[in-house]
Amino acid sequence: MSHASAAAVWGMPVLGPPLARVSTTDPSRMRTHTGAHVTRHAARLPSDEITRHRGLVVTTPARTAVDVALTGTRSQAVAVLDHCLRRRLCTLDEYQACLLGRDRVRGSTRASWVAEFASPLAGSAGESVYRVALDGLGFPAPRLQERHVDDEGLIGYTDFGWEAYGVYDEFDGFVKYLDREMRHGLTAEEIVVLEKVREDRLRSLPYVNRVTRTIWRDLARPQRIVTRLERAGVPRVRTANRARHRD
Template sequence: MHGEALAPHPTLLVDTVFDDEHLRRACLRGDLVRVVAGRYVRRKHWERFDARERYAMLSLAAHSRLRGPVVLSHASAAALWGFPRLGPWPDVAHVIDSSLERSRKSRYVSQHRGSVPLEQVLEAHGVLVTSPVRTAVDLALSAPFRQAVTALDHGLRSGLFTKDDLHRVLADLPSDHARKKASKAIEFADARANRPGESLSRVLMHEGGLVAPVLQKRFEGPQGQSAEVDAFFEEVGAVGEFDGMTKYRDSGRWSGLPPEEVVVQEKLREDWLRRHPEVRAFVRWTWADLRVPGRLVRLLRDAGVPLESARFHGKRAS
């Protein structure tokens, strides 16, 4: 597994109850951050965590207070395996507990009644966690379609599982309705979507009724360059590119180039792509565009991208 995707190690937790004078003073000074009741993290560690890592730490802390054969699952397992998330992480951990008669939720944890086959459980940081493929199927069952596809795209792209793996886990589910819901997300998922923004873009195009683009279409430039674009609508020669901005803000990490050089390279790339004989339109969008309902579809429609229904009726008429 991708070790770098896992959460901060639980040994960072200060495991105690709030009855120690030194602990009380440390909390008052702000040296410690309470994660859940009786579990604390030193602030110097907490402030280095991003949102996913903080939620993963909350999940580990909540798990440490539970007894019995509980397995971290759903969003908690997703955080440990490094799955991306659209929007904020939950404020409670998620576990599957085979000893429960019914599911229940408390201040820090949502406990799902059920069991997990041994082959779908792994150990990470000393706790049991649903495997990446089981985690992805649980998300396909429980999360909104947009979130499920984003997680599935990531797992397929990262090599955490294949579609055959997903369908094998799905086949064990007893509910036909549940299998149908999850199958829709699994079939739509595509390893060629390189980033969460591209995954969400694909879903919005689909929900907006647009024809499906070719993903990661490769173009050859006039001087031996090459480029793969996020989306290409062949019927109208329209290139679509999601710009997540990290290539500029964190250019040293991604390309080793200063931000101003990345901007220049991106401009040169776009210039020769626009002149390519197959390209007749070029559309860029950002996270801000994805957050406004209907904006992405309007941008692409303005560039001539047709609706799937128009393609269908055109073929039938001919």
């Protein structure tokens, strides 16, 4: 198994609807073939890029991340490589070595860009996708997971920050409110109250001008992101890159 199918086996984020076909790589094939249930990719597959995971024969994390970057969108590719770096499934050097070993030209520019853009500091697939959206919309690159303290001690870490403008942005999925394990015994209501207290402490810091929040739904409505951040004081440093935004 390879590509998005291998990503799913490794527990990497797979964006979009459920996979309609299983992806495999067969180095004996001359051309890639897509059937009703299986896509058989034709590509070189060195033995050191194959392993077993959960009882299945799959491509290694680095090879999987490269395959996704060569064939998927920027958002999907960054989400996968961010996850690999965060979970230490592979290193950036392993990813780049695997990419250099590929004989595929199509998609290589995107895959190289992903290597430069990826970060182990992205805390979730949503944060990865949001970072790609911000880049495509022309906003300056934010600082990730910045630590904040006040007289009471550690407040926490903000997902995104533009220190020059005093603006900090939190990406909110709903899992932390709905998943019992992530709530650590607290109710959803208690989580909301704690978030409010945390946000009030952040706003009281002398260098914080605004705290904004982004949710998954906003990613489908980029103008909302533009309006909110520009009103908060974050300027766009270049015009939106439509190709990246569509990704």
